[in-house]
Amino acid sequence: MSKAKPRVFEYVEPIGARVLVRKDEPKRQTKGGIALPDAAEIPTITGRIVAISAQIENDEDLPLRQYDKILFHPKSAIPVDFEADNxxxxxxVEDIVAVFRRESSEGEAAE
Known part of the structure; x- marks a missing residue:
């Protein structure tokens, strides 16, 4: 009888003031209906934070959490060759320019 090998899961843990982001699919059309060419370069892109470094997690001045949707400048973003559809x-952190937030209307109803 052969022993089954334990499954090893790999993950990426950012170090320092960095986050791991899953980039959103690029938009091929503007809200107004204008089709964008494939070569259109948009200087900022959106994505979801997959993982944050311990430094960011412990920094109360940085309002970043896992699963936040962010807008970031790709200038210093490093692609991770980890998945087939990379x-x-x-x-x-300095390349994150905005975090998307939703305001809850529950507080307004109570007043």
Whole structure:
């Protein structure tokens, strides 16, 4: 009888002031209906934070959490060759320009 090998799962853990982001699919059309050419270069892109470094997790001045949707500048983003449809990037915090937030209307109803 052969022993089954234990499954080993690999993951990427960002170090320093960096986050791991899964880039959103590029938009091929604007909200107004204008089709964008494939070669159109948009200087900022959106994505979801997959993992954050311990440094960011312990920094109360950085309002970043796992699964936040962010807008980031890809200048210093490092692609991670980890998945077949490589959409993962390690992004320095200084290249994150915005975090998308939703305001809850529950507080308004109570007043």
């Amino acid at each position: 959409q993962l990037y390690v992004v320095p």
